[in-house]
Amino acid sequence: MNEITFVCDRGSNLLKALEDYQVVHCFPHRLNNILKRTFYSAGTKEKKQRKQKKESLKKNRNDDQPNWNNSNDDNNDSLMYYDDRDSSESESDDDIVLDEKFVELALRSLSSSPPERDHVNVLEKNLPPYAAQILATIVRCKQLCCYVKRVNWNPMLEALKRPTIKQEIIVRWLTMSQLLESILSSYSALTSIASEKGTLHTLPTIDVSTVVTINGLFLPWKEVIERLQATNTPSLHLVVTSYWYLLESVVFFKRRARQLLKAMFSLHDLHWIAAVLNPHTRMLKHATDVERAHAYCLVRARLVKFMEVAQIDNNEEVLSSTANSLTPPPRKKFKSYTTQFHDDTDLGETSSNMTNAKRARHELEIHLQLNLTNCKYLNDDIDNPLLFWKEQEHVLPNMSRLAKQVFSIPASSAAVERAFSSAGVIISQRRTNINPSTVNDIILVRSAADYLKTHI
Known part of the structure; x- marks a missing residue:
């Protein structure tokens, strides 16, 4: 069990159960929580109060079909309070408290000049007008989805060969991107259907240009989350580059997301090792000098440990083979008294650690200086570094074995959650x-x- 690396979210029950083992936290889980905080969708006391206020407003409302496009102040407030999911119910323990010192360190590490203003601790009620307008647009998109479901217009969109309006789910932010994309593809068709039925005034109005801007913000996050949730290919080596990609990837929410990403996620040592073992990112060109030196030191240390374990296993095999042999031991040779002053010419036990360190440093230097133009791996479209290390297992045997061990660790726990989801479908009330x-x-x-x- 001590040799197993567990990948899970930051739930308190899992952290307690696995506190004695090596744990790498699921990167997509953290990205999901970062997006929830960025767009003020995390469960809070204010959310519960808003839901209670919304329910009380519904009880006092007499109109069966409200006018979604009323632009008075009360309706604008209700737009901001609107949510089709109680996010507090779906909010897990996978969260952290961001105090002022934590956020200040994150802002300093972004190293911008002049220093960035703190967007992490901005309350929703203090949002600038353009940021509040973006949140209102997201709420209207959710309203439009509920409206289409209630009047059952998705079959009409299918008949017109247009994408149906997708439902957003708070626990999966990929569904928010799917909601925005479906609205961009089918909003003109919805307005045509509403005009034919004479109900255009009841259709929630959407600022398409704002939706395009919001969707552009989600695209890099969607690309990263989908790739990191891969099951059949290595993904751990993509965490460092995805982290850099999102940091470089709507101005207010972009800065807020960058600051939250810096404050809420810390790269694990295995993430750095996997990035060095990935031939495309072995030089770590976006890392600082300190980060690069730290990553290379981690690889060398892991290689030394790997070699020591291999030597112990080899010695045990030799001892077991000699114990089972029937041949008598050779006669002991007496050495001259001058041999104690001779230079070391073999690999003695006293210099084994130094030798392993030299071997690790030598293999890492070969890896960093390796010419990749003739590698077949680079010609493949599949981003699988294991194919590269299969070619190099004779040149760099220890690093090849280390790569197999490291790349067996996924960056996400999505595969296990898919299995749980399948089990939930199989075990129903009739099949308990x-x-x-x-x-x-x-x-x-x-x-x-x-x-x-998918493969045939």
């Missing part, structure tokens, strides 16, 4: 007494079927 082994067999068959669909 199903045998656990049968559940495992069904999940295996489903996984194999999905794999065959």
